[in-house]
Amino acid sequence: MKVCTRCKEEKELVNFKLDYRNSDGRGAICKKCCSKQGCIYNKNHRPVINTRQRKCYYKTKLERPHIPLWRKAQVRARESGRPFTIVAEDVIIPTHCPILGIPLEKGVGHSSSNSPSLDALIPELGYVPGNINVISHKANTMKSNATLEELKKLVAWLESKETQ
Numbered sequence: 001m002k003v004c005t006r007c008k009e010e011k012e013l014v015n016f017k018l019d020y021r022n023s024d025g026r027g028a029i030c031k032k033c034c035s036k037q038g039c040i041y042n043k044n045h046r047p048v049i050n051t052r053q054r055k056c057y058y059k060t061k062l063e064r065p066h067i068p069l070w071r072k073a074q075v076r077a078r079e080s081g082r083p084f085t086i087v088a089e090d091v092i093i094p095t096h097c098p099i100l101g102i103p104l105e106k107g108v109g110h111s112s113s114n115s116p117s118l119d120a121l122i123p124e125l126g127y128v129p130g131n132i133n134v135i136s137h138k139a140n141t142m143k144s145n146a147t148l149e150e151l152k153k154l155v156a157w158l159e160s161k162e163t164q
Contacts, residue, residue: 004030006037065106066091069118069134073127082126090129091118097136099143104136113138 003010005028016026017034029037042049070088077084093116096103107115117140118132125131135143146154 002026004028004033006030006033064088065116066093066134069093069116073118073120073132077127082120082124084127086127086129086132090132091134093134097139098133099135099139102136102138104134107137111137119143 001010011030013026015030019027070091104116105114115137116134117137119135119140121131
């Protein structure tokens with residue numbers, strides 16, 4: 001048993017956060033009081049916290065643009081049950097799409113056809129080293145929605161229309 005220094009109630013040790021600086025290995029304030037204190041702090045400092053979080057978010061997006069691609073792929077892999085063993089540094093964004101040759105540019109607020117997109121070459125293998133490539137959103141959409149036969153038919157049709 002221990003007395004909380006804030007609410008002055010005697011409570012079981014499990015009601016105190018771990019803190020090995022104290023002789024009993026627990027903090028001086030109970031978890032409930034810590035939670036209240038955190039809520040009050042967050043409420044009073046919300047604008048400062050939001051600004052700090054926003055700066056960190058945009059700094060990450062500007063300085064390390066591969067991180068959002070990596071995180072989104074991690075979520076997709078988890079949801080689909082596919083392997084995910086790549087690290088963020090495995091995601092290398094080229095200047096141009098290797099398939100379409102268009103310059104890769106980050107969309108503002110949303111993906112555009114020129115936005116970089118992380119592609120698993122063989123989707124069943126998941127996001128593992130050697131099976132990923134950064135291509136344009138447009139190329140990835142075309143690749144994901146059509147089979148090889150459908151793409152061949154599309155090319156043949158387009159070529160026949162061009163000769164007419």
